Amino acid sequence: MIILRNVEILGGPGVRDVIIEGQRIREIVSSAPGGDPEIAFGGALAFPGLINSHDHLEFDCYEQLGGGPYRDYIEWGDAIHRRHAVAIAAVEAVPRALRVRAGIAKNLLCGVTSVAHHGPDPACAGAPIHVIGGTRTIHSPRLGRLRAMLVPERRLVVAHVGEGVGIEAEREIDTFIRWNVWRKKLIGVHAIAMRADQAERFAGLVWCPVSNEFLFGCTAPIARLKKHAAILFGTDSTLTAPWNIWDHLRRAREHGALTDDELIAALTTNAALVWNVSNRGYIAAGAAADIVVARKRHDDQREAFFAINPEDILLVMTNGVIVLLDAALRTQLGAGANLFPAVVNGVEKFAAENYLELARTLRSFLPSIPVPIAANG
Missing domain, CATH: 3.20.20.140 (Metal-dependent hydrolases)
Structure with missing residues (x-):
């Protein structure tokens, strides 16, 4: 179980805590009790994974x-x-497998x-x-x-x-x-x-x-x-x-x-x-825990959503697993989280795949790649 604490859900009122259990959202509450692992976001904008x-x-x-x-x-x-x-x-x-990995990273x-x-x-x-x-x-x-x-x-x-x-x-x-x-x-x-x-x-x-x-x-x-x-x-x-x-x-x-x-x-x-992708595309109890949290740069939710850039993304979760996390939040996770450092447009993130290694390998074939992943930390 993990709690995404103090997020503002796109389309919803106020700040909420989202409780994740396994691959799904268990419930959304005003204030979840402590005791479980959690990440505090201070009112950042949460929305379904795109x-x-x-x-x-x-x-x-x-x-x-x-x-x-x-x-x-x-x-x-x-x-x-x-x-x-x-x-x-x-x-x-x-190699095609490398190119596909780059597409997934993008x-x-x-x-x-x-x-x-x-x-x-x-x-x-x-x-x-x-x-x-x-x-x-x-x-x-x-x-x-x-x-x-x-x-x-x-x-x-x-x-x-x-x-x-x-x-x-x-x-x-x-x-x-x-x-x-x-x-x-x-x-x-x-x-x-x-x-x-x-x-x-x-x-x-x-x-x-x-x-x-x-x-x-x-x-x-x-x-x-x-x-x-x-x-x-x-x-x-x-x-x-x-x-x-x-x-x-x-x-x-x-x-x-x-x-x-x-x-x-x-x-x-x-x-x-x-696409018949069941239980995705929305944030609610029972839905698949595919969630993105990003910095909120405008008071209005929709203006904030359309102002997002990759550097603003604080967390990406798929099926309840954190696959991308902003470096500023890394210390809130336990040492067991298997994430690799990555630098995107000059901003440090942690990702579920080793994108520093991927960028180095791609650049050994090509002088430049269109996705701005740094080849060194």
């Missing part, structure tokens, strides 16, 4: 590549392989506790965050294996759809829908060229505004599409977007297509529901 609904974990060692805007993902792919062949070869020479350091990886099985058993599984991923209607849609199974099907501008990008969504003869539950990623009637055929749409704008100079018509499908939020990989999900959220907020509460739901409750 759910990043789109990433390519093995591509998170890339710097952004491209010089768009492009017509679609086909044009972009052709362009970067012509112009950046050397850079691509350098990253692909890094997410954890930002307060993501569940991530939907798009692509082949990332083989990351034992990772400090959840990698959402049990889905069938298809790259896209033009590059994916659409025959997989004909397999009579109940798995979620996830694909890039409408990733571009113009009639061809719109029509490929119709093609994808026609292949769904078994009426499977579909999640569409990007949806820039999507019509409202097409959106109705999807359980969820993943909005990646920063990646979209970098590649195509525009993003999905989310204000219209949200009336027809649940909206989720994704970063995409560092190949097309910076590593810090909080910068993505601030950009999404500037669009005004979602209210603050809708944008928060896209990372929490909506995402948990669409």
